[in-house]
Amino acid sequence: MSLASARALLPSRTPIKNRKPVSERTAEVILGLFPDVNSGTRATQKYFAKFLTIVSLVGFLALLGVNTLLAQDAFTLSNLKYEAKQVADQRDAINRSIDSYAAPEKLAAAALSLGMLPSETPVFLNLTPAPGVTNG
Numbered sequence: 355m356s357l358a359s360a361r362a363l364l365p366s367r368t369p370i371k372n373r374k375p376v377s378e379r380t381a382e383v384i385l386g387l388f389p390d391v392n393s394g395t396r397a398t399q400k401y402f403a404k405f406l407t408i409v410s411l412v413g414f415l416a417l418l419g420v421n422t423l424l425a426q427d428a429f430t431l432s433n434l435k436y437e438a439k440q441v442a443d444q445r446d447a448i449n450r451s452i453d454s455y456a457a458p459e460k461l462a463a464a465a466l467s468l469g470m471l472p473s474e475t476p477v478f479l480n481l482t483p484a485p486g487v488t489n490g
Contacts, residue, residue: 454460
């Protein structure tokens with residue numbers, strides 16, 4: 355078989371101008387195995403933005419809840435301070451009332467109303483030790 359007859363039997367090839375080099379075709383095949391990086395980056399950025407938004411909202415709601423609890427405690431604290439002030443005022447009023455009953459003029463008037471008379475000869479205790487008396 356001659357070279358011309360062998361070429362006639364082979365399928366016709368495309369001219370060399372239209373063919374891509376083997377390295378380009380290989381690169382296309384390899385890149386076809388993996389997803390497009392640009393579309394994946396956009397999708398990742400979209401999900402990341404959604405994730406950040408959700409995390410921010412959850413953090414904001416947690417901060418709002420803590421702030422509300424602190425505000426409730428502040429109201430409770432102010433109510434307790436008000437009650438403590440009222441109790442202190444009542445205690446002062448009771449102490450003033452007791453002091454008024456314990457005044458010497460009031461005691462003398464109460465004793466006279468009960469029929470008690472003041473002592474004409476008061477007796478005082480001498481707590482100093484007598485001479486010649488020793489302990490022991």
